[in-house]
Amino acid sequence: xxxxxxxxxxxxxxxxxxxxxxxxxxxxxxxxxxxxxxxxxxxxxxxxxxxxxxxxxxxxxxxxxxxxxxxxxxxxxxxxxxxxxxxxxxxxxxxxxxxxxxxxxxxxxxxxxxxxxxxxxxxxxxxxxxxxxxxxxxxxxxxxxxxxxxxxxxxxxxxxxxxxxxxxxxxxxxxxxxxxxxxxxxxxxxxxxxxxxxxxxxxxxxxxxxxxxxxxxxxxxxxxxxxxxxxxxxxxxxxxxxxxxxxxxxxxxxxxxxxxxxxxxxxxxxxxxxxxxxxxxxxxxxxxxxxxxxxxxxxxxxxxxxxxxxxxxxxxxxxxxxxxxxxxxxxxxxxxxxxxxxxxxxxxxxxxxxxxxxxxxxxxxxxxxxxxxxxxxxxxxxxxxxxxxxxxxxxxxxxxxxxxxxxxxxxxxxxxxxxxxx
Amino acid sequence: xxxxxxxxxxxxxxxxxxxxxxxxxxxxxxxxxxxxxxxxxxxxxxxxxxxxxxxxxxxxxxxxxxxxxxxxxxxxxxxxxxxxxxxxxxxxxxxxxxxxxxxxxxxxxxxxxxxxxxxxxxxxxxxxxxxxxxxxxxxxxxxxxxxxxxxxxxxxxxxxxxxxxxxxxxxxxxxxxxxxxxxxxxxxxxxxxxxxxxxxxxxxxxxxxxxxxxxxxxxxxxxxxxxxxxxxxxxxxxxxxxxxx
Numbered sequence: 001x002x003x004x005x006x007x008x009x010x011x012x013x014x015x016x017x018x019x020x021x022x023x024x025x026x027x028x029x030x031x032x033x034x035x036x037x038x039x040x041x042x043x044x045x046x047x048x049x050x051x052x053x054x055x056x057x058x059x060x061x062x063x064x065x066x067x068x069x070x071x072x073x074x075x076x077x078x079x080x081x082x083x084x085x086x087x088x089x090x091x092x093x094x095x096x097x098x099x100x101x102x103x104x105x106x107x108x109x110x111x112x113x114x115x116x117x118x119x120x121x122x123x124x125x126x127x128x129x130x131x132x133x134x135x136x137x138x139x140x141x142x143x144x145x146x147x148x149x150x151x152x153x154x155x156x157x158x159x160x161x162x163x164x165x166x167x168x169x170x171x172x173x174x175x176x177x178x179x180x181x182x183x184x185x186x187x188x189x190x191x192x193x194x195x196x197x198x199x200x201x202x203x204x205x206x207x208x209x210x211x212x213x214x215x216x217x218x219x220x221x222x223x224x225x226x227x228x229x230x231x232x233x234x235x236x237x238x239x240x241x242x243x244x245x246x247x248x249x250x251x252x253x254x255x256x257x258x259x260x261x262x263x264x265x266x267x268x269x270x271x272x273x274x275x276x277x278x279x280x281x282x283x284x285x286x287x288x289x290x291x292x293x294x295x296x297x298x299x300x301x302x303x304x305x306x307x308x309x310x311x312x313x314x315x316x317x318x319x320x321x322x323x324x325x326x327x328x329x330x331x332x333x334x335x336x337x338x339x340x341x342x343x344x345x346x347x348x349x350x351x352x353x354x355x356x357x358x359x360x361x362x363x364x365x366x367x368x369x370x371x372x373x374x375x376x377x378x379x380x381x382x383x384x385x386x387x388x389x390x391x392x393x394x395x396x397x398x399x400x401x402x403x404x405x406x407x408x409x410x411x412x413x414x415x416x417x418x419x420x421x422x
Numbered sequence: 423x424x425x426x427x428x429x430x431x432x433x434x435x436x437x438x439x440x441x442x443x444x445x446x447x448x449x450x451x452x453x454x455x456x457x458x459x460x461x462x463x464x465x466x467x468x469x470x471x472x473x474x475x476x477x478x479x480x481x482x483x484x485x486x487x488x489x490x491x492x493x494x495x496x497x498x499x500x501x502x503x504x505x506x507x508x509x510x511x512x513x514x515x516x517x518x519x520x521x522x523x524x525x526x527x528x529x530x531x532x533x534x535x536x537x538x539x540x541x542x543x544x545x546x547x548x549x550x551x552x553x554x555x556x557x558x559x560x561x562x563x564x565x566x567x568x569x570x571x572x573x574x575x576x577x578x579x580x581x582x583x584x585x586x587x588x589x590x591x592x593x594x595x596x597x598x599x600x601x602x603x604x605x606x607x608x609x610x611x612x613x614x615x616x617x618x619x620x621x622x623x624x625x626x627x628x629x630x631x632x633x634x635x636x637x638x639x640x641x642x643x644x645x646x647x648x649x650x651x652x653x654x655x656x657x658x659x660x661x662x663x664x665x666x667x
Contacts (some may be wrong), residue, residue: 250509259498325507
């Protein structure tokens with residue numbers, strides 16, 4: 001036991017004396033988590049349907065434009081910002097708007113005329129009116145001008161365009177039905193009947209599942225765990241280097257001659273780095289909870305299942321440590337350990353969805369992403385933050401990570417045996 | 423009593439066709455100062471690794487105080503090792519290094535403290551005990567290397583060029599301490615290219631060349647047998663003057 005304690009103490013002393021390594025372990029993920037969350041925040045908001053900011057410059061004073069704006073708001077896709085004055089770049093930047101809609105003067109009047117003409121044309125076709133002069137008139141009205149933010153991608157433009165057209169159709173259909181009803185019945189349509197025939201609410205019922213795997217995290221819920229796990233794996237530079245240094249130095253020969261197993265030393269290293277993982281998680285999560293709101297980023301809402309969070313973090317940390325152990329055992333030089341370690345981590349992180357979240361990846365990547373431990377780590381965290389998982393669900397989620405740990409440790413053990421290190 | 427006995431030992435590294443050490447037979451008495459010499463690549467370090475059980479022979483056996491060396495856990499406690507390379511954690515202080523290696527050697531906290539005080543006093547390092555070793559001079563590091571190897575008072579101490587690269591004063595201190603240790607019962611198995619130093623320290627000599635023991639006797643008898651006045655002359659007579667590495 002004294003050997004074990006002495007080993008832990010030695011590893012701790014070595015770690016705290018490596019101030020540059022320690023600083024890198026903490027400063028790198030903290031910097032990344034703040035920068036990337038800031039960058040991704042808008043994109044996540046869009047994906048999460050929080051609403052696209054739309055500036056509406058309404059030059060019309062009639063009811064049709066008001067009805068159109070009301071329809072826009074009902075789509076829940078847009079955050080409508082009404083502006084009276086002429087829209088300029090500063091306003092777009094100020095409101096972070098992706099679309100600008102300009103409604104021309106007398107728009108309501110023109111639309112009403114257009115509807116009246118369509119209505120008459122329809123009545124003639126139904127055989128209820130025979131005023132052919134109206135039916136032959138041009139039924140075009142001035143268009144609404146739509147300007148997209150130049151940074152907006154084409155697919156988003158199509159989606160926004162479709163939504164705007166839907167809102168316009170709803171407005172025009174309502175007017176048309178009112179007009180037709182009035183022409184046929186000689187009185188205004190009742191509000192209840194109008195609602196019955198024009199359903200501008202949700203057409204589709206929301207699909208409710210017990211566990212919605214498609215729930216999407218916000219930028220904070222993605223980036224805090226993602227960069228924490230990335231930092232855990234990046235400890236490979238320190239831990240892998242530590243093992244390689246020991247292996248190459250005379251220390252290793254001396255330790256092998258002495259009456260203790262090198263396993264004691266390896267377990268001590270893992271315990272100390274697991275402590276670093278805990279400190280890392282507390283630090284980065286605290287930044288998400290308390291610092292993010294101060295810099296206008298969504299605060300990290302902690303899940304109710306704190307024990308689950310601790311378990312997930314510990315298992316993620318152990319996966320990272322086991323991977324570092326593997327690299328440390330097989331690398332012949334420190335350069336190999338840090339070079340291969342860093343490159344492989346970046347690749348695994350990309351595949352696993354740290355940089356681009358798995359839900360935003362193309363379908364063809366959904367299988368590949370499962371080969372990265374980062375993917376399983378992120379899924380375990382997502383489920384905790386989005387589903388508030390029970391303990392049993394947490395255990396199921398960390399199962400792939402536990403398998404990863406066993407595989408990495410086994411590979412490291414085989415490497416130690418093959419290299420006659422134990 | 424025999425401290426170490428090697429019988430018909432053969433060894434080759436993985437992937438090598440030829441034997442690295444062939445038919446080695448050695449007997450080292452308890453409390454003896456045994457010198458193992460040979461040109462570069464002769465197999466001295468490999469033989470030390472085989473003696474300590476770090477490597478396993480393809481045939482033959484080694485015994486330590488009558489026990490097979492394969493039962494490493496039983497005999498490990500008896501060994502001390504001072505490698506040619508510095509083998510300690512330079513970032514840690516001298517005291518923390520001794521504490522760690524002491525614990526790994528199997529001695530308790532009190533004994534570590536007592537031995538640390540004793541060794542630092544003997545090797546003139548007391549005032550540096552709390553300083554990180556990376557700040558030490560080469561000579562000081564050599565003394566630390568030795569202190570760590572003997573913290574647990576081993577019964578057999580392997581010394582692989584323990585004084586390489588040090589000044590006369592440090593060499594003198596190290597050799598004197600090794601003699602003191604030996605007088606207290608520790609068997610010394612020493613290897614070096616510093617043959618003058620070896621003459622001063624070793625009572626019994628084995629010369630290895632090309633994986634074979636070519637001479638094995640007391641220093642006095644060997645010098646007499648080959649009619650040489652010093653170890654260096656004897657060495658050149660038996661191994662020749664051609665480069666070996």
